[in-house]
Amino acid sequence: MAEPLFRRVALIGIGLIGSSLARVLRRDSPETHIVACARRAETLEAVRRLKIADETTDDPAAAVADADLVVIATPLSAYAEIAAKIASALADGAIVTDVGSVKEAAIRDLMPAIRDGVHLVPGHPVAGTEHSGPESGFAELFDDRWCILTPPPGTDPSAIAKITALWQLAKMKVVTMPAEHHDRVLAVTSHLPHLIAYTIVGTATALGDDLRSEVIAYSAGGFRDFTRIAASDPVMWRDIFMKNREAVLDVLQRFSEDLTALQRAIRRGEGEVLEDWFIRTRAIRRSVIEAKQA
Amino acid sequence: MAEPLFRRVALIGIGLIGSSLARVLRRDSPETHIVACARRAETLEAVRRLKIADETTDDPAAAVADADLVVIATPLSAYAEIAAKIASALADGAIVTDVGSVKEAAIRDLMPAIRDGVHLVPGHPVAGTEHSGPESGFAELFDDRWCILTPPPGTDPSAIAKITALWQLAKMKVVTMPAEHHDRVLAVTSHLPHLIAYTIVGTATALGDDLRSEVIAYSAGGFRDFTRIAASDPVMWRDIFMKNREAVLDVLQRFSEDLTALQRAIRRGEGEVLEDWFIRTRAIRRSVIEAKQA
Numbered sequence: 349m350a351e352p353l354f355r356r357v358a359l360i361g362i363g364l365i366g367s368s369l370a371r372v373l374r375r376d377s378p379e380t381h382i383v384a385c386a387r388r389a390e391t392l393e394a395v396r397r398l399k400i401a402d403e404t405t406d407d408p409a410a411a412v413a414d415a416d417l418v419v420i421a422t423p424l425s426a427y428a429e430i431a432a433k434i435a436s437a438l439a440d441g442a443i444v445t446d447v448g449s450v451k452e453a454a455i456r457d458l459m460p461a462i463r464d465g466v467h468l469v470p471g472h473p474v475a476g477t478e479h480s481g482p483e484s485g486f487a488e489l490f491d492d493r494w495c496i497l498t499p500p501p502g503t504d505p506s507a508i509a510k511i512t513a514l515w516q517l518a519k520m521k522v523v524t525m526p527a528e529h530h531d532r533v534l535a536v537t538s539h540l541p542h543l544i545a546y547t548i549v550g551t552a553t554a555l556g557d558d559l560r561s562e563v564i565a566y567s568a569g570g571f572r573d574f575t576r577i578a579a580s581d582p583v584m585w586r587d588i589f590m591k592n593r594e595a596v597l598d599v600l601q602r603f604s605e606d607l608t609a610l611q612r613a614i615r616r617g618e619g620e621v622l623e624d625w626f627i628r629t630r631a632i633r634r635s636v637i638e639a640k641q642a
Numbered sequence: 643m644a645e646p647l648f649r650r651v652a653l654i655g656i657g658l659i660g661s662s663l664a665r666v667l668r669r670d671s672p673e674t675h676i677v678a679c680a681r682r683a684e685t686l687e688a689v690r691r692l693k694i695a696d697e698t699t700d701d702p703a704a705a706v707a708d709a710d711l712v713v714i715a716t717p718l719s720a721y722a723e724i725a726a727k728i729a730s731a732l733a734d735g736a737i738v739t740d741v742g743s744v745k746e747a748a749i750r751d752l753m754p755a756i757r758d759g760v761h762l763v764p765g766h767p768v769a770g771t772e773h774s775g776p777e778s779g780f781a782e783l784f785d786d787r788w789c790i791l792t793p794p795p796g797t798d799p800s801a802i803a804k805i806t807a808l809w810q811l812a813k814m815k816v817v818t819m820p821a822e823h824h825d826r827v828l829a830v831t832s833h834l835p836h837l838i839a840y841t842i843v844g845t846a847t848a849l850g851d852d853l854r855s856e857v858i859a860y861s862a863g864g865f866r867d868f869t870r871i872a873a874s875d876p877v878m879w880r881d882i883f884m885k886n887r888e889a890v891l892d893v894l895q896r897f898s899e900d901l902t903a904l905q906r907a908i909r910r911g912e913g914e915v916l917e918d919w920f921i922r923t924r925a926i927r928r929s930v931i932e933a934k935q936a
Contacts, residue, residue, distance in 0.1 A: 425913075449863075474863050478927070493862050533856045536846050538863025544838055545864070547901045549923040551893070552830050554900075562827045564929045568787050569743075569768050569832025570839070572930050573867050579927030582920035586913045593908055599845070600905055604898075606848075607841045611894055614887055619719075619880045626876035629843040633772070633873030635858045636866050 352379040353513055358415040360385045360408050360430055361422030362395055363581070364476060365447045367485030369419060370400040372518045375487050385411035394482045409437040417514070420446040420458070424587035427457035435461040443467045443507045445514075449534060449584075451498040451527035453591035459500075467507035472496045472530065473520060474538070478579040490518035492640065498527040535595035539588055540603060543596065545577035546585070646673040647807055652709040654679045654702050654724055655716030656689055657875070658770060659741045661779030663713060664694040666812045669781050679705035688776045703731035711808070714740035714752070718881035721751035729755040737761045737801045739808075743828060743878075745792040745821035747885035753794075761801035766790045766824065767814060768832070772873040784812035786934065792821035829889035833882055834897060837890065839871035840879070 357373060359366045362384045373380050384401035385408055386392050392404040405411050412418045412434045420430060427448070438444070438461065445468075448454045454470050462468045475493040477484065495515040499508050512522045525533075552563045552571065567575065589596055613621035651667060653660045656678045667674050678695035679702050680686050686698040699705050706712045706728045714724060721740070732738070738760065742748045748764050756762045769787040771778065789809040793802050806816045819827075846857045846865065861869065883890055907915035 474860050476863070494860055496860070533853065533860055534863060536849065536853070537857050537860045537865040540845075541842060541864035541868055543904060544842060544901070546920055546923050547904055548835060548838060548897055549926050550919055551834075551897045551900045553922060553926055554896070555830065559827065559830070563831050564926070564933050566768050566788055566790070566827055566831045567930050567933070569770070569828060570835035570871055571831040573871060574835055575923070575927040575930045577864055577867060578920070578923040580920075580924075582917050582924060585920055586917040589908050589916055590911060590913050593911070597905065597909060600901075600908075602848070603842055603845045604901070606845045607838070607894075607898070610837060610841055611891065614883050614894075615891060617884060617887070619884050622883055623876050623880040625844055626840055626872070626874075626879055628847060629840050629869070629872040630874075630876060632843050632847055632858070633869040636861050636869045639858050639861070 352377045353510065353517065354380055354417040356381045356383065356415045357417045357419065358383045358385060358411040359401070360411060360418065360420045360434075361426070362386050362391060362401070362482050363421065363480050364484050364489070365473060366419065366421035367395070367398070367400055367482035368487060368489040369421070369447075369518065371485055371487040372490070374400060376517045383411045383415065391482060398482060400482065400485075408433040412437050412439070412442070414439050416442055417510075418442060418444045420444070420448070423581075423584045424448050424450055424453060424457070424591045425583075427454060428460075431458050431461035435463070438463075438466050440465045443469055443510060445469045445471050445511050447471060447473055449538065449588050450591040451530045455498070455500055455527055467504050468500065469503060469507050469511040470498045470527065471511055471515065472498070472534070473515060473518070474534075475520075476580075478576050480581040480584070487518070490515070490520045493520055495520040495522045496530050497522060497524045498530050499524065500527075531592050531595045535592055535599045539592055539596050540599050542577055542580060542585055543589065543600065544603070545574040548574050549578040646671045647804065647811065648674055648711040650675045650677065650709045651711045651713065652677045652679060652705040653695070654705060654712065654714045654728075655720070656680050656685060656695070656776050657715065657774050658778050658783070659767060660713065660715035661689070661692070661694055661776035662781060662783040663715070663741075663812065665779055665781040666784070668694060670811045677705045677709065685776060692776060694776065694779075702727045706731050706733070706736070708733050710736055712736060712738045714738070714742070717878045718742050718744055718747060718751070718885045719877075721748060722754075725752050725755035729757070732757070732760050734759045737763055737804060739763045739765050739805050741765060741767055743832065743882045744885040745824045749792070749794055749821055761798050762794065763797060763801050763805040764792045764821065765805055765809065766792070766828070767809060767812070768828075769814075770874075772870050774875040774878070781812070784809070784814045787814055789814040789816045790824050791816060791818045792824050793818065794821075825886050825889045829886055829893045833886055833890050834893050836871055836874060836879055837883065837894065838897070839868040842868050843872040
């Protein structure tokens with residue numbers, strides 16, 4: 349049998365993404381020894397019940413000892429502390445990667461753990477559902493989606509190649525770009541949509557009890573799609589907004605200006621302004637379908 | 643065989659909703675004679691090809707002659723003109739209903755056609771997809787969704803009962819409420835979500851060519867759900883915002899205030915404000931699922 353891509357993988361954080369990756373490794377790289385690390389005992393208990401790891405621990409330093417791959421899949425706010433805990437325990441030649449949604453901050457927080465001979469290849473598999481926790485994971489989560497790697501300049505090309513191969517195993521299309529660019533693109537495609545969905549669902553919730561039950565009953569008219577997005581993990585998303593603050597505020601400013609323009613058109617009865625806008629946005633949907641992302 | 647619910651139905655406008663209702667009648671009331679009326683020859687040609695009507699015409703007055711049910715399923719901006727055209731052609735005892743998303747305006751625009759002995763029972767089947775046109779309809783569109791009727795005070799109860807039975811045939815749950823209340827609820831559950839989705843997709847489109855192709859590629863992170871909503875029929879939605887102006891502007895104002903509060907929390911680094919908000923919105927998703935609207 350061929351040498352597995354990674355001999356020993358430490359998964360620090362094993363929620364939706366971490367546990368889905370564990371399932372991919374189980375399916376496609378059964379020789380790989382998987383160590384799952386989580387802070388909460390019930391998470392580790394779930395991992396054992398699901399049989400998606402060979403070992404479980406709540407100690408990041410113990411998890412990474414002798415691992416040739418370390419995958420950090422916790423909320424972003426835990427990165428700096430994890431980096432401090434694993435720094436001296438990382439094996440020579442180990443590759444550290446992550447799955448976080450903000451890459452400049454990920455690099456800033458993880459870099460202190462990266463000594464000579466250890467490699468940092470930050471990554472972001474752009475896939476997910478509104479569910480969280482190890483029970484919600486599944487190997488097919490990544491099928492045909494994009495994974496964006498943002499290796500800092502000077503990163504060892506063979507380490508990048510191995511992380512590329514990892515996500516290709518998960519059937520992802522892998523692309524590389526600068527962290528700053530990633531953060532700007534994702535602010536538009538993911539962070540702003542989530543912020544808007546959270547806002548609108550919150551607005552509806554504040555309407556008072558009688559109206560609220562009706563809003564829920566008649567949600568099929570558009571609102572329910574927002575409730576799905578606004579059910580995403582609160583801690584993960586809190587961290588994303590805290591860590592990608594500048595890019596999110598910038599795109600939010602543009603959004604607010606556009607919304608004000610449409611609001612003005614409604615108030616003034618300028619139907620043609622709305623219609624022109626709506627015709628333009630409909631074309632975007634076709635592009636998304638053609639790009640096979642719908 | 644029992645008498646059909648309606649002997650002769652005139653469908654004025656035969657897009658997604660009108661053609662889906664035609665398919666329901668074909669399935670569950672094959673004795674009913676269906677007349678489809680549309681302005682464009684290619685729409686009528688599609689109706690004939692799909693065999694979802696017994697007669698086609700571009701003349702609303704001819705369509706409604708001798709009909710015991712008239713269903714207006716055009717964009718809202720066409721109502722007043724249709725009312726003028728059909729007024730003298732409506733048969734004694736005919737029931738006029740519609741499927742529009744704004745009910746106060748629908749009543750205002752249709753009422754001039756309603757003489758003594760003719761009944762107006764405005765309705766809104768809360769169901770839809772982002773597709774439009776007669777080819778996009780299907781009988782199951784309405785299954786298990788709500789249909790809201792907003793009969794003006796004094797409407798003949800037997801006319802209301804017949805329209806209730808019509809939508810129950812389509813497997814809808816039928817409820818009655820005042821038009822003004824309907825417009826306020828739908829402003830929250832449907833009109834505001836669409837306006838926001840249209841805005842955000844437009845904002846992303848304006849980012850410049852290189853960024854735009856990336857926004858489309860990485861749309862799986864949340865954006866693609868908005869593109870689906872923002873692909874809805876431009877004319878239909880232009881009319882909804884023009885006709886439900888006050889309710890939409892009111893809820894939009896609340897939304898903007900909430901968004902500003904979250905923007906402020908991001909700028910000031912107040913993570914706990916965001917987390918509290920996100921925990922609250924997650925609970926709403928559960929309510930939507932429990933209400934079987936997800």
